[in-house]
Amino acid sequence: MNTQLLDALAALVKEKGISQEVLVEAIEAAIISAYKRNFGQAQNVRVDFNMETGLIRVFARKEVVEEVYDSRLEISLDEARLLNPNYQVGDVVELEVTPKDFGRIAAQTAKQVVTQRVREAERGVIYAEFIDREEDIMTGIVQRVDSRFAYVSLGKVEALLPVSEQMPNETYKPHDRLKVYITKVEKTTKGPQIFVSRTHPGLLKRLFELEVPEIYDGTVEIKSIAREAGDRSKISVHSDNSEVDPVGACVGPKGQRVQAVVDELKGEKIDIVRWSDDPVEFVANALSPAKVLHVIVNEEERATTVIVPDYQLSLAIGKRGQNARLAAKLTNWKIDIKSESEAKELGIVYVPSASLDSFDTPINNEDESNQTFDLTEEEIE
Template identity: 45%
Template structure:
């Protein structure tokens, strides 16, 4: 059996990069289980392995008897005294077992345990590798598309994009290359599970880091991201170097840099916004492409009233409120957009109310 077991080990070692110690421990566990099946207990069974030669020795306890009834659990006094001259009948001694005497069932048990232990070790190794990469970007390939999930081939293992973490309208096909963020890595009784996302803001950030050296070098910063994944994003960029245009740097020559990111994000439109420390200026910038006349801010409520020309009102709000919604998320301020006519009408009402409150009551006259 040992020869078959070592053959299985060598075959598995060629297929994985696990350290030799893992295999030695697995062999020991496999033989212990085989010995338990044959001898009924492993409490006093010991396994010795020579990592250099691959030689395996298995020692089992046997009772010294005059007349042997069980080969597996007893040893004749004559044979026992060849091991220990001082041994007596009814003593128990450790006897080297010939693993070649293990039957088909024991051999099968050993191989099953070996394969299981190696798979567990490999799964743990993969878990640790990907656990360290949580939050990072990774490239995989569409392996299978289910109704509510996409299974992604990550080379050594699989990842999963669950519903809500990918663009359902992208029309992915088997074999498509996808860049994803590793959101979480779990290893429990259900097995190893790597949770991926293409809808997380960090995907946009890290794609820009890959495409724009100035971001990777720290010359340009991404201060905020707001997304409607698969449709539209706003990205606020900043630099304290007056010689650098942060927006133009991210766009690239003739849009080459941002176009690469748009293609990776299934055509998601990306608007680069110049971040500004003055919140009124930042809010104005965030509502691009709409032109803004004025911004009235309420610091206490962290809200702002944004006044725009009448012909810019629908542009500022956007289709189904998308532009104002993304701007609010980008700036982290609650925004309310009004046309100039509505704002002027409201101002007249407010002024009239002020004057009305200042007039004396008729009773006072």
């Protein structure tokens, strides 16, 4: 039996990743509980568990006193000195009280306590593992779906994907494999509770880190992200290395890298633009794919007025103001878009920015509304 106990202990250490010391402590506590329940509830006992032989011994701890009031907790000085003449009043004597049939009783009674302690230790291991994975990406498998959550298995634990964090263009079914972004890890009485997201901008960032080696090693940096999950996103990228094209690195050969991200996000459109510390250039880039003629900057209000050709106004604003709204979030600048003719009517005098001469993107507004309208400040914010 002792050999079996040691083998079981070694298997638990390997399988659950729990330290041997924690398991031994759980077993000793379980044996003490079993002994007190079966052989004297008031006994003050200590368990000695020999890790080399698997031998378990129980010792009753009794205080040396002049006059004994409770023989289960106390021993007289005369009796103690029969064991060792050096004992004094106040010392503690340990007497082995291991019952002959204690192995069977201990195994039956202590099983529940050991299981509970092992479960608690396992939860602690899982929490320690996942608390370091906050703001990271993991691949999970959908287990089931209800009206509030999709339950995603991350191996040792089941994560919660709330409806508010689910992409509107996705339907989740059991056994679906998908990448999720860990937003929060909480410690609860029932173990660690992990919340994940498919809509968080951090998911987009981590996906590009997986697909673009230059981002992972720091050669290319993602400066900002604006995302409307399931529909369209914009990211701005920058590299301190003049020999590296940050946009090209993210797009990849024949668009393979960005396409891999788009496929994972079920067709979400992604605009990759070059970041700049010059607001004129950055705002113009952010409004891609529209062509920008001029950007007027108001530093105090952190606002810009953007002039675009008349035929580009609808493209610059986008469906329901989406392109302008995402550009404003990406740059953190307010953006007021004016057509060239409207600017003339308002008396806005400008000279087309030389720095924007090379900013020329393909004109394609097949997916854009032909309706033209002014974007209100509320829509931008």
